[in-house]
Amino acid sequence: MSTQVDDRALLRSLGIQKPIIQAPMAGVSTPALAAAVSNAGGLGSLGVGAMNAEGARKVIRQTRELTGKPFNINLFCHRPATADAAVERAWVDWLAPVFQQYGATPPQKLAEIYTSFVVDKPMQAMLLEEKPAVVSFHFGLPPDAVIAELKHAGIRLLASATNLDEAAAAVEAGVDAIVAQGIEAGGHRGVFDPNARDEGLGTFALTRLLVQTFDLPVIAAGGIMDGAGIAAALALGAQAAQLGTAFVACPETSIDEGYRRTLLSDAARHTTFTSAISGRVARSMVNRFTTFGEQAQAPRTPDYPIAYDAGKALHAAAKAQGEFGYGAQWAGQAAPLARELPAGELMAQLERETRASIERLQSVWG
Incomplete structure (x- = not known):
């Protein structure tokens, strides 16, 4: 005590x-x-x-x-992380249509980036x-x-x-x-x-x-x-x-304009837990990635941080086309403040x- x-x-x-x-x-x-x-x-x-x-x-x-x-x-x-080629291939295949939407090719192989x-x-x-x-x-x-x-x-x-x-x-x-x-x-x-x-x-x-x-x-x-x-x-x-x-x-932070804009908008009123972005549960503002990850048919997420390799690649592809909604827009429940x-x-x-x-x-x- x-x-x-x-x-x-x-x-x-x-x-x-x-x-x-x-x-x-x-x-x-x-x-x-x-x-x-x-x-x-x-x-x-x-x-x-x-x-x-x-x-x-x-x-x-x-x-x-x-x-x-x-x-x-x-x-x-x-x-x-424990690598699993089958799990990682299924994950990349599931994300592939989104990559294609932004004119990009998904990574052929995922790595334990951290x-x-x-x-x-x-x-x-x-x-x-x-x-x-x-x-x-x-x-x-x-x-x-x-x-x-x-x-x-x-x-x-x-x-x-x-x-x-x-x-x-x-x-x-x-x-x-x-x-x-x-x-x-x-x-x-x-x-x-x-x-x-x-x-x-x-x-x-x-x-x-x-x-x-x-x-x-x-x-x-x-x-x-x-x-x-x-x-x-x-x-x-x-x-x-x-x-x-x-x-x-x-x-002084290093966030991009999309993250900043979202945090300072009404979107900050809505946060959710997701593992789709990184492979580990994190609280983010609701965005395109968190919504995509909530689909019932989503396959098993690769281990953290292997999944983050795909997540970062998808964010970069979408961001290059002006879409910031696939970024790791982490925020707590009181984000509107x-x-x-x-x-x-x-x-x-x-x-x-x-x-x-x-x-x-x-x-x-x-």
Whole structure:
């Protein structure tokens, strides 16, 4: 059972001033975004799960040129994919008519385009050399020996969890804080085992359960878009809130015009879970790809990230013809609250809103 945790212990250990963490968002976050958040007193993040070791080293060094503050490097710890030629051929054949619609030929063979951190020795070695202040894990945990090496190097470790069992595994592994990813969150669901039953816990319920069960600091994530949400997370006992979708529309991100336009339109009111885009369940705004993937006759999806090889190729083909609806337009359930502000301005606004929300609660209770 949890004992009382110092409410600012996590912030002090991470060297940040404000209880705001920008979610890593692989393929969306940039050195400019991470640096802007860290320079504003929060913890900026870079998702490098889609990069090799040298690509990750490059963005770490680029970020260090923009900030002297701590920032987080996020890794994917999924089970490595199992190739299945028959499954992959059926998937490509099913997508072929859509490729043809945009004058393109589908890939003849799909590849495992990302290497899981659990087996990525060059990435592990690079982190020990570069020593970023914070490293976080998604989809699971690396081997105990890797965690021990990172901790020995003085790196603070975070791990996402979607239920109590995953959180217990992270605690046992020796991480410094748990990211409570609620069902409301945009992007990939962080479940350790994609074949297991997903309890679908919301951010509020999960955060409170973890705070009451474990001694480690908890970071609330999922559906938090403004200061009121941050204040609510803090009231539940979280030491910080992690925001992803809230930062996607910032000009510092790398999203394309179609993603930005969709996020800032009424289309943001509709999100859904899909595995068609990447091979793993993720929350996206409803678009052509998510709708196509919901067809009853859809064949089995190849393993993540093999399916993502086809998904990225289809998006590129459609985008070349001006259609952005086959992209990975990840967004959380509260996406309509997104604001197109520079990251530094958004951080200042979030701080004002959080303080105002806390003051309002204090006034309600006299």
